[in-house]
Amino acid sequence: MTAVDGSSIVVASANGAAHRRAKQVAGELGLPVVKDWRTAPALVALVIDVESAALQLLGDKPPGPVTIDFANPAMEYRRKGGQNELLGRAVGVRQGRALSVFDATAGLGRDAFVLADLGCRVLMKERSPVLAWLLGRALDAAGISASEHVRQAAKRMQVESGDSRLSSVSDGAVIYLDPMFPERRNNAAVKKDLAVLQALHGSDNTCNELNEHSNEQLFLWALEQPTPRIVVKRPLKAPALARKKPSHAVSGKAVRFDVYVLGDLP
Ligand SMILES: C[S@@+](CC[C@H](N)C(=O)[O-])C[C@H]1O[C@@H](n2cnc3c(N)ncnc32)[C@H](O)[C@@H]1O
Known part of the structure; x- marks a missing residue:
């Protein structure tokens, strides 16, 4: 590829x-x-x-289609299973606190939706115009969903197309980064969502170094913003992004959220 x-x-x-x-x-x-x-x-x-x-x-024996649907059963399952709490904790969600989050790597918008569902206002930025377009359509659909909580979360979400490294983050917003993971040992197990994201960005194993370089640049950009907190999603055992030690980490079964505390949350 x-x-x-x-x-x-x-x-x-x-x-x-x-x-x-x-x-x-x-x-x-x-x-x-x-x-x-x-x-x-x-x-x-x-x-x-x-x-x-x-x-x-496309290609030989391709997996099924990937859609963005914030009201689908998988999102509901994740919501009821309590898996969203880790992300909320890493970002600093607390009752009575209205956080703004700049999701600099929006992708399929799933983490952004989780955060909006937990009460955050979320600006999603996505460098792939096709994904940004799909996110926009998913927000339109979520806005008229039969599910009240999906409609409410959608009201707190916005999407912009473009490279986050060219954006200025508004004062006090938490920056969330979920860059492409550096390595996938078991290619057969790569899920179809990830396979599509990788195809959109030409990220196969030969591009890992390039990916990691642009991820590090994204992290350096985040450090220059007026943000009280940067949260980076990493595979459980992966080194910290840019090898910069986080203030603390919130770990789940397969992923870890590295939290860089740079100031007080509003
Ligand atoms: C692993 S996916 C994120 C998945 C997302 N957290 C979710 O829940 O669906 C990473 C995404 O970040 C995007 N991305 C990477 N670098 C970016 C940048 N500098 N600006 C904007 N988007 C970027 C990629 O295009 C890709 O869609």
């Missing part, structure tokens, strides 16, 4: 009824439209349906 840019992503319609919408979206994102994504010479297809959209990895 080589580095991916827009030319490795195509837009396709899921059916005849979605064709016009697919053309519109392709125009908006500056991407080519193909008739049949199954035979497209690309790495990823953005498959547009009348009211939904999905990312589909």
Whole structure:
């Protein structure tokens, strides 16, 4: 796999009824439209349906489509299972405290949604225009969800497309970083979500060093912002980002949140 840019992503319609919408979206994102994504010479297809959209990895025996849906059962399961508390604790969520969070690596927006659901106002920034577009559509859908808590969380979320390293974070906002992990030992176990993210960014094993370099740059950018706290998600056993020792860490079964305390939370 080589580095991916827009030319490795195509837009396709899921059916005849979605064709016009697919053309519109392709125009908006500056991407080519193909008739049949199954035979497209690309790495990823953005498959547009009348009211939904999905990312589909291409190639031999690709996994199923990846969608962003904040009201899906997996998000509900995660919510009820109490797994969200670790992230909330790392960020500093406390009853009666309205935190702002700048999620500098929004991805599929799952952690951002968890934080918004815990009461934070979250600005998601995502460098992939396709992901940023999907996040925007997911927020639109969440805003009219049948579930009250999903609607409320969506009201606290915003998304921007672009490189976080070019942004200025507003005073007092906590910065959350979940960069691509440096190493995946068991490729067979890489989940389809991650496979799509990696394809979108051309991050295969040969790019690990490059990834780690840009992750470190992101961290250095975060340290320059007027933030009271930076939280970095890492694999449980991975070294700290840029080898900078955190103030403390909040660990779960598979991931760890390294917390850098730089001031008092508002
Ligand atoms: C592992 S994913 C984040 C997953 C996310 N926490 C979630 O819950 O879905 C990392 C994402 O960060 C994005 N990213 C990496 N560096 C970035 C930067 N400098 N600015 C904006 N987005 C960035 C990548 O495009 C990728 O989508």
